[in-house]
Amino acid sequence: MNISVIVVTYNSRAYIRRCIESILGQLGRDDELIVVDCGSTDGTPEVAESYGLAQVIRTTNRGYAGGNNLGAAAAQGAYLVFLNPDTHLRPGALAALVAPLRGDGPDALSTACVVHMRQPSVVNACGNTLHIAGLAYCRGANQQAALYRASAEVDAVSGAAFGVRRAVFAQLGGFDEQFFMYVEDTDLSWRARLAGYRVRYAADAVVEHDYRVSYSPRKAFYLDHNRHIMLLKNLGRRAYLRLLPALLAAEVITWGYMLMQGPRFWLVKPQVYAALLAERRSIRARRRAAQALRQAPDHAVMAGFAVHLDFQQLAGAAISRAAAAVFDPFFSAARRMAIGGGR
Incomplete structure (x- = not known):
């Protein structure tokens, strides 16, 4: 076949x-x-x-x-x-x-x-x-x-x-x-x-x-929950610690975005944190499985990862430009500190 x-x-x-x-x-x-x-x-x-x-x-x-x-x-x-x-x-x-x-x-x-x-x-x-x-x-x-x-x-x-x-x-x-x-x-x-x-x-x-844009508290939960698990599984410990400033900045951004969406979204982040805590043993096991695959160091794996966030896919052009002006230099510096270089 x-x-x-x-x-x-x-x-x-x-x-x-x-x-x-x-x-x-x-x-x-x-x-x-x-x-x-x-x-x-x-x-x-x-x-x-x-x-x-x-x-x-x-x-x-x-x-x-x-x-x-x-x-x-x-x-x-x-x-x-x-x-x-x-x-x-x-x-x-x-x-x-x-x-x-x-x-x-x-x-x-x-x-x-x-x-x-x-x-x-x-x-x-x-x-x-x-x-x-x-x-x-x-x-x-x-x-x-x-x-x-x-x-x-x-x-x-x-x-x-x-x-x-x-x-x-x-x-x-x-x-x-x-x-x-x-x-x-x-x-x-x-x-x-x-x-x-x-x-x-x-x-x-x-x-x-036939793509249609939709956003709901359920979708927001899975996007944020799964992003955290992906990072916890796939990053080496040293890279994760060095990226903490960038990860904390991302938390500020995602919190702000949830708050802007209205009351239906305000509990999403606490629900994500509660789920991650409840799943900590499973996450550790899946991290071991992911790290067992490792043939490449984090700096090579993340060599092309971006420092620019395309806010325009979430908000308008004006908000995107303003957010990029604030956050892009920070993410660029955080990336250089963690693994060097990048977009």
Whole structure:
């Protein structure tokens, strides 16, 4: 088996036909499509089964991480491709996404050029950019896709559409299921970098995504909770201590952002801290597993991580410029103190 495409669904009936049809048109004789349905009540698995797929796996709602791990466990292909159900592959995208992974070179993960389905000339994510404080954001978001025609090494994959060698995915232990949803793609990428691998942006693998911006206290909780776990797992002790000023500054920023969102968000940060305290034993165990992968020092792993925070993805341009003027010099100094140099 060559390529295994895995799509996790949850009440995805509105999208799944378009997604499946774009995949089936690009599968070779030795490829497979696996749909993992996490308890849909809108008929999504029945739609998937109507295509006569080899595998439609029905399960409870295990989240993005758990659903994709289940699909990966059933996969037979040498290369795994993970797609959101609200994506659509442009012609040639599947082959272009897998191309950087062939052979045994350091490029073990690849991420697509994900564009907005309603504005196909505009970028949703050309991979993810990772800030030294663990805050991740979409690389190239809302810019013209024509500006991102060159393939490049990037910090992290975008979970909407990416590929990975199956052997490497197994070596890394798959997705961290305690994340449930959000940040799991960035965490997987970080662990891959710890193990000495690279993440490649595949510019010719163009995928349309019916992306809609949404924000809720639940989403805010998972984003912040999972960011903290990622840092605690993947940073070496010395690097973590040296980055404490930057991490504390990030706490000030995230506290401020939650307060600005209104009363519904005011308890998010205390809930995150309480959850981290309750999960401390599990976090320690997962940290040991992550550090056991280490083939690269922190300064090499974080060599490309950003010091500029793209506040414009969260707020307006004016706020972004003001925040950058205040925080960018601080983060730059903190990074030089911790590991030296950087964007």
